[in-house]
Amino acid sequence: xxxxxxxxxxxxxxxxxxxxxxxxxxxxxxxxxxxxxxxxxxxxxxxxxxxxxxxxxxxxxxxxxxxxxxxxxxxxxxxxxxxxxxxxxxxxxxxxxxxxxxxxxxxxxxxxxxxxxxxxxxxxxxxxxxxxxxxxxxxxxxxxxxxxxxxxxxxxxxxxxxxxxxxxxxxxxxxxxxxxxxxxxxxxxxxxxxxxxxxxxxxxxxxxxxxxxxxxxxxxxxxxxxxxxxxxxxxxxxxxxxxxxxxxxxxxxxxxxxxxxxxxxxxxxxxxxxxxxxxxxxxxxxxxxxxxxxxxxxxxxxxxxxxxxxxxxxxxxxxxxxxxxxxxxxxxxxxxxxxxxxxxxxxxxxxxxxxxxxxxxxxxxxxxxxxxxxxxxxxxxxxxxxxxxxxxxxxxxxxxxxxxxxxxxxxxxxxxxxxxxxxxxxxxxxxxxxxxxxxxxxxxxxxxxxxxxxxxxx
Numbered sequence: 001x002x003x004x005x006x007x008x009x010x011x012x013x014x015x016x017x018x019x020x021x022x023x024x025x026x027x028x029x030x031x032x033x034x035x036x037x038x039x040x041x042x043x044x045x046x047x048x049x050x051x052x053x054x055x056x057x058x059x060x061x062x063x064x065x066x067x068x069x070x071x072x073x074x075x076x077x078x079x080x081x082x083x084x085x086x087x088x089x090x091x092x093x094x095x096x097x098x099x100x101x102x103x104x105x106x107x108x109x110x111x112x113x114x115x116x117x118x119x120x121x122x123x124x125x126x127x128x129x130x131x132x133x134x135x136x137x138x139x140x141x142x143x144x145x146x147x148x149x150x151x152x153x154x155x156x157x158x159x160x161x162x163x164x165x166x167x168x169x170x171x172x173x174x175x176x177x178x179x180x181x182x183x184x185x186x187x188x189x190x191x192x193x194x195x196x197x198x199x200x201x202x203x204x205x206x207x208x209x210x211x212x213x214x215x216x217x218x219x220x221x222x223x224x225x226x227x228x229x230x231x232x233x234x235x236x237x238x239x240x241x242x243x244x245x246x247x248x249x250x251x252x253x254x255x256x257x258x259x260x261x262x263x264x265x266x267x268x269x270x271x272x273x274x275x276x277x278x279x280x281x282x283x284x285x286x287x288x289x290x291x292x293x294x295x296x297x298x299x300x301x302x303x304x305x306x307x308x309x310x311x312x313x314x315x316x317x318x319x320x321x322x323x324x325x326x327x328x329x330x331x332x333x334x335x336x337x338x339x340x341x342x343x344x345x346x347x348x349x350x351x352x353x354x355x356x357x358x359x360x361x362x363x364x365x366x367x368x369x370x371x372x373x374x375x376x377x378x379x380x381x382x383x384x385x386x387x388x389x390x391x392x393x394x395x396x397x398x399x400x401x402x403x404x405x406x407x408x409x410x411x412x413x414x415x416x417x418x419x420x421x422x423x424x425x426x427x428x429x430x431x432x433x434x435x436x437x438x439x440x441x442x443x444x445x446x447x448x449x450x451x452x453x454x455x456x457x458x
Contacts (some may be wrong), residue, residue: 298353
């Protein structure tokens with residue numbers, strides 16, 4: 001029987017729709033990164049406050065296991081229900097975050113010594129983080145559902161590429177938007193509008209929700225052809241007891257560990273990358289977000305290319321090793337007190353973009369080679385849960401390190417930092433990811449997962 005997923009045009013339309021929804025989420029994820037200095041000057045935050053706020057993305061996912069519950073819900077109730085629910089959570093969390101930063105919610109007082117505004121903004125970001133991570137799992141499973149046995153790594157790579165456009169938009173335009181809608185006196189900017197970029201994100205997320213609604217019609221038709229009615233696995237219903245099969249899988253844990261350390265050396269780094277450009281490379285604040293935006297530009301171009309290579313040639317574990325090595329080298333060069341010029345930082349960002357293309361292009365398509373289809377939602381959820389420990393903890397750590405050890409000067413307008421120690425921390429994370437990638441390659445050879453083999457079967 002000819003299924004709708006056999007049509008290349010329909011498959012790629014599906015990929016574009018769900019990737020657009022994910023892209024809208026990525027805009028909000030990184031939109032405050034270029035505004036770290038603005039939050040300090042306008043709202044009286046410090047690096048520790050910013051670290052608490054940036055790490056809030058993972059609080060509910062980690063401590064309340066929301067992302068794991070999301071994976072269980074995905075496998076039990078299906079793609080459509082889970083995707084629409086997670087999209088709504090992203091919208092609700094963004095609205096709370098906007099109201100907190102705008103000052104509409106209470107800003108006076110503190111909870112456990114943390115400023116009330118930081119607490120409320122963090123709450124909104126935490127709710128958004130639940131929705132965004134569950135949507136991430138859902139979109140990944142959608143790609144596997146429509147592309148398994150076909151161009152799966154290329155599709156996952158293109159999905160990442162489209163989603164990364166959101167990061168580019170956030171890094172490049174957050175500061176100009178805050179300036180454009182700020183207060184001018186005598187032709188001089190005297191007050192930024194740090195909440196306007198969040199309001200723009202809220203609009204994008206509403207459009208992304210509509211895009212996912214459009215996808216559900218394709219999903220329902222495919223399920224009807226397969227004899228399922230809710231988007232859940234149709235051959236054998238998921239059982240909670242199947243979680244044990246995932247957690248007992250050694251290959252699964254190796255990929256999860258690679259994921260947490262590799263991504264912790266990238267996403268938390270992006271939260272501070274604009275501030276790094278200002279403090280080490282003396283880039284103007286209005287332009288400093290442009291250099292970090294090169295990283296997602298690189299992933300847009302290279303992730304699909306490396307994914308296509310994995311589809312046709314294989315070498316998945318080897319790709320992860322090489323990508324982790326590049327990551328280590330880049331962070332070490334950022335740490336060294338040499339070549340403090342914007343053009344050198346630009347070159348390093350291009351190389352980091354290549355590293356960030358290599359590892360995900362091989363890592364995510366490798367999971368279906370290790371885990372059964374009906375457990376994929378739970379497997380991806382557990383991987384993202386482990387990853388969220390890093391996304392939560394390392395922004396906190398870097399913010400604390402900056403305040404404790406790295407302040408070089410303080411003026412009425414700004415605080416200056418030395419970023420050598422934070423970059424060494426990120427380099428160490430890359431070393432750990434590389435070592436576990438080497439172990440994964442050895443285990444693959446022993447257990448025959450097929451990670452070094454092509455994805456496309458003749």
